[in-house]
Amino acid sequence: MSVRRLAKDQPASFAFSKETMKKVDWWIAKYPADRARSAVIPMLWLVQKQEGWVSEPAIRAIADKLDMAYIRVLEVATFYTMFMLEPVGSAALIQVCGTTPCMLRGSGELMKVCKSRIGEKQTLSADGKFYWEEVECLGACVNAPMAMINDYYFEDLTAADLNQIIDDFAAGKAPKPGTRIDRVNSAPEGGPLTLTDPGLYDGTAAKPISKLPNSDPAPVPA
Template identity: 55%
Template sequence: MSVRRLAEPEFQPADFAFNKANAAAAKKWIAKYPKGRQQSAIIPLLMLAQDQEGWVTKAAIESVCDMLDMPYIRGLEVATFYTQYQLKPVGTRAHIQVCGTTPCMLRGAGELMDVCRSKIHPEQFHTNEDGTLSWEEVECLGACVNAPMIMVFKDTYEDLTPERLAEIIDAFEAGKGDTIEAGPQIDRFYSAPQGGFTSLADEKAVLKSTRAKATGVAKAAQVPPSKAARHKTDAAETNEAVQSPSPVKASAKAEKAAGTAKPSLDHKDRPKGIDKPTAVDDLKLISGIGPKNEAILHELGIYTFAQVASWKKAERGWVDAYLNFHGRIEREDWVKQAKALAKGGVAEYTRVFGKKPV
């Protein structure tokens, strides 16, 4: 890791001011904090400045500090501490941060840095000849189980090999970075084990409704049998005690019994499907839909955001039961997400939810 300092004076602009949209966003961030604590908005405001300029300038830090009525040194402390802030001009199409902490190093981060040296520049914080790419080594990026990984601006790319990183770099250099899906670059669901889920494969065991039913059955299983039902010999009673179901087993059976069968494909509440259109929406942009569930929805004839946005309550219930989701569609509000994406894509989603789809 290198010492983090501001860019040399010759790179620094004379002044900084938020544009109209970011000025409004800055006011909203400041308003989130109670009176006397507005300086806590320093982190999101510096990110707004970076989004606007491409990097955090000295003038931007001072301007943000003036807005928050805080000493310049406090703003400098924040900006120089967090590697999410770029203190010098970086690649216009991609600035690649390679995690160099132990888990990533053990799984090949050194080889990823070699790729950056060969395809971008031999040294960190230098752009390539076209000024489109740059790179640096950073501390933990927070997804150690998916090591090794990189971050490009706000998106992470995990489970990387040198070959895959080279492909990602080429895509960004060609201006096609948006064609690379962020997250694991192997067949892994978020941070689940590579071999698939090993525990809590479904949510019945932790849902309040099924847990309550299971508790009732478990209590019933603990009621001792009447004297008339008992065997006469001690040996028989011992055997009976061994064979009687334990509360844990009874609870497990109850949870299994509490599950519902997958609804029929001919059910009246099944959403109407369509033939596969020429332009298929990326349903994985909806939080809660991964590659596997997207494939299932395609089998059901669901290909567009508009279809999901139109689902009525009964249709949402049918899909939720078919996917064995136990209420996730309502909790994650697929319909609201789909409406935003159908209306204006990622930009509208970001405006509505305050973040990009993940």
């Protein structure tokens, strides 16, 4: 487990937007009054969606809203790596998977692109648009190498693919997530290789069964 600390530079204050507060109230209402603190993780996520990261003033605001000690919210925020504790890129947060399947398929080359285009990992780019980090398995091993960029998976990536994706985000575009090769979801490249006969599904290949197997009663022992 890595040590996770709050950013050195913090904003002076934090305020929930009207839209965020509406969602916060919805989450709190899902729980009994004496269990409202169960909404702490959704609230941290809502703050991150509003600000891009979770600041110390935001942690205090959540604690006040849920009548929790500040340290309890801080414990949750620092435990779960999905919560960013320092400012991230305004255009893209790039999380490159570095677990074995992705590493064997070339994630090291993706990290080289990030380092050359953005800088050292877990450092905001000079223009403030990009931030990247190496993460553990994101559960898309079949589509390795891959990266989660903002809220979406970008899969079957090459270094050239990632360079183009960064160019697109820098230009204010929204590159399409998903695979970069000829496949659907996690199917083989080029399409399925098994169960391709339409008769298996439309009934034309079905054969009538005149007698169910093992339908005869077992003989009675003498």
